[in-house]
Amino acid sequence: MSIINDPRVVEFNIRTDEMLINMGPQHPSTHGVLRLVLRTDGEVVLGAAPHIGYLHRCAEKIGENLAPRQWVPYTDRMDYLASMNMNLGWALVVEKLLQLEVPEKGRHLRVLVAELNRIASHLVAMGTYGLDLGSFTPFLYAFREREKILDLFEQVCGARLTYSYIVPGGVTGDLPQGWLQNCAQFLQELEPVVDDYHALLTSNAIFIKRTAGVGVLPGEMAVNYGCTGPVLRGSGIDQDLRRDGEPWYTSLYDGYQFAVIVQKEGHYPQDHDYPAVPAEAVLGDCWHRFYVRMLEVVQSMDIVRQALDKYAAAAGDCGTPIKLNHKLPPGEAYLETEAPKGQMGFYLVTDGSAIPWRVRARSSCFANVSVTSELCRGCLLADVPAIVGSLDIVLGEIDR
Amino acid sequence: MTIWAATDWYAFFFLLFALLACGFAAAVLFTSNIVRMAFYLTLSLGATAGLFFLAGAEFVGVMQLMIYVGGTLVLLVFGVMLTARAPFLSLRPRSGEWIVSLIAGGTLLFLLIASAFGVRNWRTASDSGPLPLAEAQTATAVGAGLTGVRVDRLNRDAAGHALSQLPHTDSGYLLPFVIVSVHLLVVLVGAAYLARAKVRRRSATESTASVEG
Amino acid sequence: MVRERFPDQVRYASCVEHVIESAAVAEFLVHTLSLPAPLAYLLAALIHCGFILGLVAAGAVVFIWAERKVSGRIQDRLGPTRTGGKFGWLQSPADGIKVLAKEDLIPRAADRLLFRAAPYVSFSSSFTAYLALPFADGWVAFDTNVAVFFILAVLGLEVFGVILAGYASGSKWSLFGAMREAAQVVSYEVPLGICVVIPVLLTGTMNLTTIANMQAGWCSNWLIFHDPFTFAVFWIYATCALASVNRAPFDLAEAESELVAGFMTEYSGMRWSLFFMAEYSSMLLVSCLAVILFFGGWHGPIPVFDWLGWAYPGGASSWQLTGFLANLAGCVNFITKAVIGVTVMLWIRWTLPRLRIDQVMTMCLKYCVPLAAICFIGALWWQVAGWWSPNHWLPLRPDGPGGMRETWVVAPEAACGEVARRLPWADSAPPHGAARRTLPGCGLAGPPAGWRTGSPAAARGGVQ
Amino acid sequence: MCGLLAQITVSHYLVVGAVLFVTGVLCMATKRNALGVLMGIELLLNGANVNFVAFGSKLLRADALGLDGQLIPLFVIVLAAAEAAVALAIALNFYNNHTTVDVDKAEELKG
Incomplete structure (x- = not known):
């Protein structure tokens, strides 16, 4: 470890002034309006304090004045890159409160769109990560494929970003005709493109230099800070709510074959020919977090394929959305789902009326961004975007 | 048209570069902002390089640009930036110092200028006239001089071909060149040693505590 | 010529000729349009400056457009398509108008004088370097025999503008960018210098025109193919040149994801675009330099004009149409090669992520400098040992193998036996076959006057 | 051009050299910033080079x-670079130990 990477080295001989630098809230690489106050000595970052709240919209408070069905659009705007997963989390928790089972077909439909949206979200994460490291091209390659997913979603629900598609009780409408073929075709097209992404970034020598060994987040620390999702799995902790979550959530994935993407005994579960882990990479560094996301894209593609078959085979309807005046039984419910960025939890307390008494969201990015100050200590200024980018945060979800 | 014909372009360029060099040198003297001083110094030295070109010393001129302006001054600017805290940014000399030094400087300047015009040989061009500049391109000669061969001391025939060998005792500037190379190496090592980054390490607990603040 | 015709103006003419090497143009003006000589010289100088400024400006305009198109194609999109018709070719002028119309903001914390001066420092230094750059045989504004050195020196001054901009902006991001740039450019000047010295070593001159003319003939005669070490050193040169002009993956000074826009953060409008033009013109400049040093300059891969007998003979002083056409074609050839170089830079920029500052420094000090030094010694050894090089069997120029490449060893020996006798490896008698042109001022022989037709044996005599 | 400049001679260069030299001396004398003193030295050396x-x-x-007139400036330039490197190192060391670059405060021999 070189001197500059050594967090214990706090002073150089040349007495330079420490500088406080505001990175954000208007900065090209802070993914929205995150504000990082960096304490730097030259290029070396001595400390980083994330400041949040620039995108606070009182979503949770608003939730206490709206029926669960009405609050769905607000969940869209939390992680706006994975609205389907947000919708799903909220729908599931309301259904859990109501003990409302969704028909078989609806279950597969939800898996289908949620995993597609996971692909879209990870593609954005990959593209913007390239941008953070100064490579513009992967961004457009990623958005090109994401556009196709958005096209599919547009066919499903008419919206390209804020879908409000999965609602408590079911979905707003069944899939249109021919959609399954379109989706299958898209997966066909995406398959070879993933190799391009690996060539552009994952196995690029400069990319490896910039990410391997940078921002190492040990598994223990990740757990202590409550990190979840790819950030946690990138640190080697075997945790994925799709397998380990509550039955109310995991039952969604009953009958699906997938392996949790985590490095076990030095190996990732690989069913494809993907670039090997470079020698410089340390478990828990930026490269691993990135790599987990890239593998999850493929994992989600597999799940989507299975869901396509199961959906086509399933009979019946996709469930009926609850009415606006649907009385909610007094009680409370909490459920965490595996959203693309981590475990997204919704909490709901009701008093018997149609409107919840209390609504809370447990944001995955909020927990993930909290490690920034730990990871950025002693790194170089250029590592800050690399670290923040590898955490893949969305401020809409943090600030709510 | 007459004004064009009357213009001596050599004098014009000389005057231009000379004024730039002297003017910015004065600016260095009279500004108290250290960064501006560095900037003016750059321009002054650059203009001096122009004078060197005019005097036919191309190689020296380029050396001036490369080593002085491009190297030494960048180094200086680095130093300025490393130490440029607000209180030192403009340290003004005391007025008493100004008066004394201006008197001394003025006297020195007067003496120097008087002596510059005092020698007849300096004041006039030689009778044979100056050499055309095309024949004063000296980069090769300078290079040869540094490697130990003084080509300008060769005896020539009328056509300019070398006639005889140089005395073997004349090694040109080879020895100074070697010495200065070694000197430069020593100096660089020494400077790196002087200004090296001494690292003080704190214990792990202390470092965690310090970063919170 | 001028000297003979205007004996009373000898001194002045020679000086102006030196400062602004536009004697040919001026002569034309004097004799054909019968202008007074001083005016003719001024006009000639202005014409030269105009040409170069035009080239720099047009280059920047074209490259900005090209960058958009190339990046568009690389990124699977179209780039500009509508402004000005078919290929969006008016995009750059449109951008220019937009930039001109922008408000010229100066932050309150800025040092106003330095803030205003910085873009001009940057631009003028990268522009000045073109003075010594020949575009074809003899087509050069300032034909100095230290041209390589001059270009490197002046190009190195560009960093001053950046440092000043960074300091004067009064912004931390700008300061960061400036310090990065300063550290990077100063460090990369070292390996860049070593790389550039190798062709100088092989050709024995720092005069770019001569260096390029020594590579006349087939492409096997290009210095990049001279020996394995020159081949290797070209890639080091490419890396260092990329770094010294701050292009991706070395564009740390303006790294938008880290430093917002680095030293340009606080700039807007025309001043900002001056920085931009400076960047593009230095890109073109290092590319041109690479073409001259390694890729034969204006001498194409196939010596068409040598076959036709159109090219100016060495030392020719009279104007002729065929020679002019050959030179024009050479100029086009030269610029084409340079543009290819710039395009490669664009390609790299839009493909690779950015390095980190410590990695950039490591790359320079740990890899580029030692490798360049090894190549330097290797090329030197290869040259002294007289080992095989492609031009020994491919007809590199009309007069056969050998050529004038070895002036470094040959020339001193040929004309001034003294120098050569002192060189430890040259103990053979100097060849006296070819007619020699005396290098001005010192009596050393430069390339023989008839080096295009001189006998190869004489040319290679020094090392055999 | 005025009569004095009818022909540029050595004297004219010497005047430029003198001005640079004197400015350099004054810079060294009056500047309180160590780096300003260093800049004065550079100016001074340059005046000598012009001569x-x-x-x-x-x-x-x-x-x-002849050639000596060009070779000596070369050595001066190279030595100036060396001098600047050392002087800068000293200035930085001084700054580290005293947190100032004001040479008037450099009164102790001990660094």
């Missing part, structure tokens, strides 16, 4: 000093 080049220029006088 050397002028004396060596065959353009100005055919019987000029």
Whole structure:
């Protein structure tokens, strides 16, 4: 470890002034309006304090004045890159409160769109990560494929970003005709493109230099800070709510074959020919977090394929959305789902009326961004975007 | 048209570069902002390089640009930036110092200028006239001089071909060149040693505590 | 010529000729349009400056457009398509108008004088370097025999503008960018210098025109193919040149994801675009330099004009149409090669992520400098040992193998036996076959006057 | 051009050299910033260089000093670079130990 990477080295001989630098809230690489106050000595970052709240919209408070069905659009705007997963989390928790089972077909439909949206979200994460490291091209390659997913979603629900598609009780409408073929075709097209992404970034020598060994987040620390999702799995902790979550959530994935993407005994579960882990990479560094996301894209593609078959085979309807005046039984419910960025939890307390008494969201990015100050200590200024980018945060979800 | 014909372009360029060099040198003297001083110094030295070109010393001129302006001054600017805290940014000399030094400087300047015009040989061009500049391109000669061969001391025939060998005792500037190379190496090592980054390490607990603040 | 015709103006003419090497143009003006000589010289100088400024400006305009198109194609999109018709070719002028119309903001914390001066420092230094750059045989504004050195020196001054901009902006991001740039450019000047010295070593001159003319003939005669070490050193040169002009993956000074826009953060409008033009013109400049040093300059891969007998003979002083056409074609050839170089830079920029500052420094000090030094010694050894090089069997120029490449060893020996006798490896008698042109001022022989037709044996005599 | 400049001779260069030299001396005398003093030294050396080049220029006088007039400035430039490196190192060290670059405060021999 070189001197500059050594967090214990706090002073150089040349007495330079420490500088406080505001990175954000208007900065090209802070993914929205995150504000990082960096304490730097030259290029070396001595400390980083994330400041949040620039995108606070009182979503949770608003939730206490709206029926669960009405609050769905607000969940869209939390992680706006994975609205389907947000919708799903909220729908599931309301259904859990109501003990409302969704028909078989609806279950597969939800898996289908949620995993597609996971692909879209990870593609954005990959593209913007390239941008953070100064490579513009992967961004457009990623958005090109994401556009196709958005096209599919547009066919499903008419919206390209804020879908409000999965609602408590079911979905707003069944899939249109021919959609399954379109989706299958898209997966066909995406398959070879993933190799391009690996060539552009994952196995690029400069990319490896910039990410391997940078921002190492040990598994223990990740757990202590409550990190979840790819950030946690990138640190080697075997945790994925799709397998380990509550039955109310995991039952969604009953009958699906997938392996949790985590490095076990030095190996990732690989069913494809993907670039090997470079020698410089340390478990828990930026490269691993990135790599987990890239593998999850493929994992989600597999799940989507299975869901396509199961959906086509399933009979019946996709469930009926609850009415606006649907009385909610007094009680409370909490459920965490595996959203693309981590475990997204919704909490709901009701008093018997149609409107919840209390609504809370447990944001995955909020927990993930909290490690920034730990990871950025002693790194170089250029590592800050690399670290923040590898955490893949969305401020809409943090600030709510 | 007459004004064009009357213009001596050599004098014009000389005057231009000379004024730039002297003017910015004065600016260095009279500004108290250290960064501006560095900037003016750059321009002054650059203009001096122009004078060197005019005097036919191309190689020296380029050396001036490369080593002085491009190297030494960048180094200086680095130093300025490393130490440029607000209180030192403009340290003004005391007025008493100004008066004394201006008197001394003025006297020195007067003496120097008087002596510059005092020698007849300096004041006039030689009778044979100056050499055309095309024949004063000296980069090769300078290079040869540094490697130990003084080509300008060769005896020539009328056509300019070398006639005889140089005395073997004349090694040109080879020895100074070697010495200065070694000197430069020593100096660089020494400077790196002087200004090296001494690292003080704190214990792990202390470092965690310090970063919170 | 001028000297003979205007004996009373000898001194002045020679000086102006030196400062602004536009004697040919001026002569034309004097004799054909019968202008007074001083005016003719001024006009000639202005014409030269105009040409170069035009080239720099047009280059920047074209490259900005090209960058958009190339990046568009690389990124699977179209780039500009509508402004000005078919290929969006008016995009750059449109951008220019937009930039001109922008408000010229100066932050309150800025040092106003330095803030205003910085873009001009940057631009003028990268522009000045073109003075010594020949575009074809003899087509050069300032034909100095230290041209390589001059270009490197002046190009190195560009960093001053950046440092000043960074300091004067009064912004931390700008300061960061400036310090990065300063550290990077100063460090990369070292390996860049070593790389550039190798062709100088092989050709024995720092005069770019001569260096390029020594590579006349087939492409096997290009210095990049001279020996394995020159081949290797070209890639080091490419890396260092990329770094010294701050292009991706070395564009740390303006790294938008880290430093917002680095030293340009606080700039807007025309001043900002001056920085931009400076960047593009230095890109073109290092590319041109690479073409001259390694890729034969204006001498194409196939010596068409040598076959036709159109090219100016060495030392020719009279104007002729065929020679002019050959030179024009050479100029086009030269610029084409340079543009290819710039395009490669664009390609790299839009493909690779950015390095980190410590990695950039490591790359320079740990890899580029030692490798360049090894190549330097290797090329030197290869040259002294007289080992095989492609031009020994491919007809590199009309007069056969050998050529004038070895002036470094040959020339001193040929004309001034003294120098050569002192060189430890040259103990053979100097060849006296070819007619020699005396290098001005010192009596050393430069390339023989008839080096295009001189006998190869004489040319290679020094090392055999 | 006025009569004085009818023909540029060595003297004219010497005047430029003198001005640079005197400015350098004054800079060294009056500047309180260590780096300002360093800049004064550079100016001073440059004034000397101008003189050397002028004396060596065959353009100005055919019987000029010749090559020596160019070689000595080369050494001066190189040594100035070395001097600047050392002086800067000293200045930085001084700054580290005293947190100032004001040379008037440098009164102790001990660093």
